[in-house]
Amino acid sequence: MRSHILPKAFFMQSALVVAHELLGKFLVVSKNGKRRSSMITEIEAYDGFEDKASHAARGKTLRNAPMFQEGGIWYVYLIYGMYNMLNVVTGPRAYPAAILIRGVDGIGGPGKLTRLWGITRFYNGLPLNQSTGLWIEDRGVVIPQKLITKSPRVGVMYAGPVWAQKPYRFFICPSEINALYFKEPGAGKSA
């Protein structure tokens, strides 16, 4: 087996675990008969009621409702009137948690990613699988721990000193990304 679609069970784990594991996995979109995929290189975790940087910090609303569902669905919302943010919901029902996909190989920036790939709120609340046309695959790439950098999350100064500074943003050092691909035919960058 060269690649497999990450199952719901994978996303039932805690946000920080899933966040770590998602680095090196492949985001795949299949739309209008065309398929695109790229390795996930940057993510942020938003975990629980206590996380003041999370949309769920002030309770459930119409917008953040998907975060309160069981893991394995998408949470997509519009920010600054222009940009769709793509998140994966994790953990059990009624525990709000999600991972923001901030970048893939070749595209740095969550708003750019969704714009370039045509990912909209259409996917909000839908599961990650082939039926919806947007999912995540494991293609066997393993990211050495030393290549993963942690930092505070972006754009969450409003969360106060403690939560704004939590090292919940993980990314792969960009200069190391190319070396991660398998050299065998059929694996690697091309979908």
Next chain:
DNA sequence: TAAGTGATCTCT
């Protein structure tokens, strides 16, 4: 450094 953009949330 600041404009652009509009849904959503929190007050009236």
Next chain:
DNA sequence: GAGATCACTTAA
């Protein structure tokens, strides 16, 4: 209903 805010990007 009105006003503020916002997990961003781009062009200067």
